[in-house]
Amino acid sequence: MSADRLPASKFAVVTGASTGIGLELARCCAENGFDLVIVADEPAIETAATELRRLGRSVEAVQTDLATTEGVDKLCAAIGDRPIDALLANAGVGLGNAFLDQDFGRIRRVVDTNITGTLYLIHRAGNEMLRRNSGRILITGSIAGFMPGSFQAVYNGTKAFLDSFSFALREELRGSGVSVTCLMPGATETEFFRRADMMDTKVGTDKKDDAREVAKAGFNAMLRGESDVVTGMKNKIQTTVANVTPNEVLAKQHRKMAEPGTAKS
Template sequence: MSLQRRFAIVTGASTGIGLELARCCAKDGFDLLIAADEDRIHQAAAELRATGADVEAAQVDLSTMDGVDRLYAATEARPVDALLANAGRGLGHAFLDQDFAKARSVIDTNITGTAYLIHKIGNDMRRRKSGRILITGSIAGFVPGSFQAVYSASKAFLNSFSFAIREELKDSGVSVTCLMPGATNTEFFRRADMLDTSVGTIGKDDPCYVARIGFDAMMSGEGDVVSGWKNKLQSRVAHVVPAGVLASQHRKWAEPGTAKD
């Protein structure tokens, strides 16, 4: 990899928002290390190389400490200018009906793996007094997500976590930005087994649009950004409506069998 160009890591970059974030980085002159736990990460790397960027792919399981360590080792000690921590899992259905191994994978990927990676890369950035971190949270983190309980709670963690470490890193030269999208047109709902739900079948935001908003906010050093005016309205409503009411409303969106015709 060229030492003259900036270097970014993008996780969850095989499809969806992560792949679009990687495209934003490539177009802006970053070399890339992209990661996901599926073979398609190598196809994504080939597509991104066509932009002229130097791209390496790491097929690793970021729900594990070993997977994070392997991704970190793949940097080969090259300074990371931007970390876009986008890897995440979703899971639908009522909590007690879920396979707990899958529920734990959501927690391990969205929370533990993300926090561990940020701890490792963030320490390097702080020592250099330079770097940008983008965390993909969600407006789901503002709502008690009935029939998405573990996922929504994991995003509440990430939303809160990003604001907290942003304050801790104030004046350090390291910025932290939280991208909080709403329902986006990706494979999320299929993978989360939510295609029979209302939220799984309604119109969704374009992942290219969402990624561009997040990338621009990161490069500007903003603290957070909610993509789309409807999502901004929902996030504001969530701050004033009682949690019990929000949970009841969410059931209408996420309970199996509520899919719109």
């Protein structure tokens, strides 16, 4: 699908849109004529909606927990019968530290947010798109999905799932009028690392990519109907190398970035 096949009145849903990449994806949508429903599990989603309305589009905020099927149902009720032209499934959480040291409730939340809730929402919205033979889906995966994530094992595993899932779903929908694009950023300047308790790690404290630039790359790739986009030359090189490097070596390399205490003094 080309951008000129979008309807004059366009409607997008962006999850995880209160801060970071999600907020910038929502901004891209508003700047390009989309009315919006934006979603997050925190009150800051209302502040984000107020900010985005200044761009002249209709913006509805929904505060709900997309780690639960009930939370996704609440979002779908807010959407109602409006045809979704673009679903930007960006909601996700991380978790640092060694797997056996992590609280299992937090582990479960990473899986439920990144995988279960995302799949449920895409299943519901995707079926609506398929009935119309029209729509775009952007899934925020990660270059983390290319490597075993020592001291970030569950998070990297969920992103490996999403990266793989996006390509599979794209193939299933080939020729249907519904496109699927996977945005695969590297470490990005957001609240992610603080919320994941990773501010004592090298990756948590190193310089990161700009969320605005990451979002623009993903949004434009979605509009073009591309399969995927890895943002930033450094990340492109890293994923290329990861494809030919043994997983044991990758796991050791990841340890140097994500193990607690690796932050520069």
